[in-house]
Amino acid sequence: MSITWQEYLKEDALEIYDVEIPLNNNNVGECVFKGDEHFGNPVYDETKTPMKIVKAQRDYVEKNEHIRIVSMGDELELISKRPQKHIRNSGREMLMAEEADTYCGVWGESFYKMIGKVTGNHELRLTREIDRFGLTGFPIIDSEIEKANPDCVISDPERGILLRIKAGDETYMGYFSHGTGSSTSPDYYVKRVFNVFEGIDFCAMGHIHQTFSHNYPILDLGTRYKNPRRKSRIGIRTGTTTPYLAYAENKLYPIAEPSNVIVSFDGTKKKMRVDRLMQDRIL
Numbered sequence: 001m002s003i004t005w006q007e008y009l010k011e012d013a014l015e016i017y018d019v020e021i022p023l024n025n026n027n028v029g030e031c032v033f034k035g036d037e038h039f040g041n042p043v044y045d046e047t048k049t050p051m052k053i054v055k056a057q058r059d060y061v062e063k064n065e066h067i068r069i070v071s072m073g074d075e076l077e078l079i080s081k082r083p084q085k086h087i088r089n090s091g092r093e094m095l096m097a098e099e100a101d102t103y104c105g106v107w108g109e110s111f112y113k114m115i116g117k118v119t120g121n122h123e124l125r126l127t128r129e130i131d132r133f134g135l136t137g138f139p140i141i142d143s144e145i146e147k148a149n150p151d152c153v154i155s156d157p158e159r160g161i162l163l164r165i166k167a168g169d170e171t172y173m174g175y176f177s178h179g180t181g182s183s184t185s186p187d188y189y190v191k192r193v194f195n196v197f198e199g200i201d202f203c204a205m206g207h208i209h210q211t212f213s214h215n216y217p218i219l220d221l222g223t224r225y226k227n228p229r230r231k232s233r234i235g236i237r238t239g240t241t242t243p244y245l246a247y248a249e250n251k252l253y254p255i256a257e258p259s260n261v262i263v264s265f266d267g268t269k270k271k272m273r274v275d276r277l278m279q280d281r282i283l
Helices: 005-011 049-063 096-113 121-133 141-148 188-196 246-250 277-282
Strands: 016-021 028-034 068-071 080-082 085-087 093-095 114-117 161-167 170-177 202-205 211-215 218-220 229-231 234-238 261-266 272-276
Touching: 016 028, 016 114, 028 049, 028 161, 028 234, 049 096, 049 277, 068 096, 093 096, 096 114, 096 141, 114 141, 114 161, 161 261, 170 261, 188 202, 188 234, 202 261, 234 261, 234 272, 261 277, 272 277
Parallel strands: 016 161, 028 068, 068 114, 170 202, 202 234
Antiparallel strands: 028 261, 080 085, 085 093, 161 170, 211 234, 218 229, 261 272
């Protein structure tokens, strides 16, 4: 029996998706990479700062019509202690549906702007509960996003997304995943992404609750170049709006400023910029 590598990849469901994003008056497209919000944690009380930060980020997105969104996973807490429920830090049981309703109440009006959504490790708990208990009627945020934007690319569990973003005259190839593992070094898995996927311009990952961006340039030899050309590759960690909680202190994780990131894609020349949404744009 003979099988080619291309046939193997096809069977493994790897696919590159294409999306075009609008430009602002400066011929720049922008995308907010938000995630690790953990709705359902008691810190997201309406009167507390984390919810105010989330709503400030949402208002910025809504105010700027051209901005698009990639949701990076762990939107909900979903720490299940029994079917359909989890125990909040305060000891109060909270329905998973309540978490989803809160999240949709905050971000629902912007779902039409979502061009991609990856699955976080907390969402995988929901999948396991469904499989374990045969439950039905769980809140599925994905279905609400698909209603608002049928073209939004939603990853399979534990998979990332390869997305080719067209901004004006330029095209940017990106890989997004929630991230995994216990390493809190922001560039550990970023470097591994660049080792696996040749030709991507940037990758974005969440999970470790830090904002981070770094350029990993290479010399591109091309096929028709007379001389090598410098090619930028941007690695991004997309941050969180959740504060420094007891579990993070217990494991001595790095302290991060609460914010997600916004990435600018120049539509006239191949150039990207990464800003912290709260500290660099809103405050």
